[in-house]
Amino acid sequence: MHLSPKQLFLHSLAQTNPNPLALEILSASGNYLYDIHGNKFLDLISGISVCSLGHQNPIVIDAVIEQTKKHMHVMVYGETVQMPQNNYADFLIHHLPKSLDNVYFLNSGSEAIDAAMKLAKRVTGHAGFVAHTNAYHGSSQGPLSLMSDEYYAPKYRPLLNQVFFIEQNDIQGIDHLPSENISAVIVELIQAEKGISISNVEYIQKLYQYAKSIGALFVIDEIQTGFGRTGTKFCFEQYNIVPDILVLGKALGGGMPIGAIVAPKKIMHEFSINPILGHITTFGGHPVSCAAGLAANSEIFQNYAQFNIPHKEALFKKLLIHPKIKKVTGKGLLLACHLVNEVDGPSLIHLLLEKKLFTDWFLFETNAIRICPPFTIEDDEVEMACMIIIDTLNQLK
Ligand SMILES: Cc1ncc(COP(=O)(O)O)c(C=O)c1O
Structure with missing residues (x-):
């Protein structure tokens, strides 16, 4: 057949x-x-905040070809010296605050969150976690335990059970969080799957102080916000705090699969002693992924101003005005176009696809469409995308 x-x-x-x-x-x-x-x-979504330089960027392709000619997988993470991993770790550390001086490369965002959770338990000796309601940190069982949602998670329970949820920006709620047995507070600063919802600076700083006051680690998930997507290299720079563990993924690989945690060496060290092999992974830090990620993000950081991201953000916000659009939220090129209740987001996405515009919905905000295009999107393409959205909304009854 x-x-x-x-x-x-x-x-x-x-x-x-x-x-x-x-x-x-x-x-x-x-x-x-x-x-x-x-x-x-x-493409209005860059493979969900991954392909920030667009597709098939020659700089990334060359790096992949060159590395493939030298070697691909040779040995599990951590046992051999591999230059692509060395070079990429060196690059990341160079672009991060001094305390974040040690990199563990993994396979994916979910594995990186899992590793961060394990490391926090190990370092603090505590078992609990604090997370945001409607956060998404990944789909394996550690990150899934951090999901408050009553649709996606229940059928997979029991999961880790000492997880306490706080709603993003509930500054008073921080006073009611547990005062003991918390290993980490884990947050996205901009909750992507909630429909690109921004945390207030004052709230995050208080949550950070709470973590410090109870001896918990502060873990920031920049899997979607990292590498220039929100207007700065990393989003935490906008909050005047430095995480104990920074979690990276998506754009980290320039289109190839990879995740990472970055933490002070004195913390990361715990994975290598008593027991050794505290976290192990076959493909984590694949040399081709490291080479691609280094090429892509070197280009992005070197030429960041040229992408003119604040201008493109402003253009989307200016052009996406319509009676059926409630608001456009987000920062940089991590945006959501929220629709009035009568418009069904997923149906609109199918209609946009018919008009050759590729976008997507959010896990916890179905009445919105995702706008996170490659940084290379041109002004006339922003205008074309907005015109297609407005025309399609005009045609809806
Ligand atoms: C904020 C955030 N954290 C974690 C993840 C999980 O990453 P991965 O799909 O690579 O496992 C995602 C993926 O969408 C994400 O957006």
């Missing part, structure tokens, strides 16, 4: 959703995706 690519996808690949977008990708280049039917889609 001959199956079309879409039929094969639906038949032979595990599905995560009964109604997938199922765009049949042939190739991707710059700010566009191309399908097997000859259609060209403007």
Whole structure:
């Protein structure tokens, strides 16, 4: 029986959703995706905050080819000296505050959050965690334990059970959090899957003080906000605090899979003693991923001003005005366009796809569409995207 690519996808690949977008990708280049039917889609989501330089950037491709010619996987993380890992760790440390001087490369954002949770337990001797309601930190069982949501998590319980939730920006709520047995407070500073919801500086600083006062670590998940997406290299720079553990993923790999935690060496050291092998991983810090990530993020940090991100943010906010749009939230090129209740976000996304605009929804805010395009998006492409959204809204009853 001959199956079309879409039929094969639906038949032979595990599905995560009964109604997938199922765009049949042939190739991707710059700010566009191309399908097997000859259609060209403007990419408004960069693979969910991953491909900040757009697709197939020659700088990244060259780095991948060069590293592939030297070596790919040779040995599990931590046992051999591999220059791509050394070089990338050196780069990251150089761009971070002094205390964040040690990098552990992992496979994904979820694994990085898991490693951060384990490290916090190990360092503090405590078992509990404080997390935000409607935060998303990943899908494996550690990060899933940090999910407050009553739709996604319950069927997978029991999970880790000493997790206390606070609503983002509930500054008074901090006074009611537990005063003992907390290993870490884990936060995204901008809650992406809540529909790009920004934490107040005053609130985060008080939460940080709370963590310090009870001997807990302050862990910041910059998996979606890192590497220039919100207007600074890392989002925590906007909050005047330095995390005890910084968690990275997505754009960290320049389009290749990788995650990382960055922490003071004296903390990270705990993974290597009594017991040794406190966290181990076969593919963490894959040399090709490290080479790609270093190439992409060197380019981004070196030429950051040229991407003119504040201007593009302002342009989206200026052009996305319509009676069916409630507001546009977010910072830099991590934005959400929130719709009035009568508009169904997922249906709108399907309509936009018909008009060759590729966007997406959020886990905890279905009445909004995601706008996190490559930094390389041009002004006329921003205008085109906004025009398509406005035209489509005009056509809705
Ligand atoms: C803020 C945040 N943390 C963690 C994760 C999990 O990362 P991964 O999908 O690489 O496991 C994600 C993924 O969307 C995320 O957005």
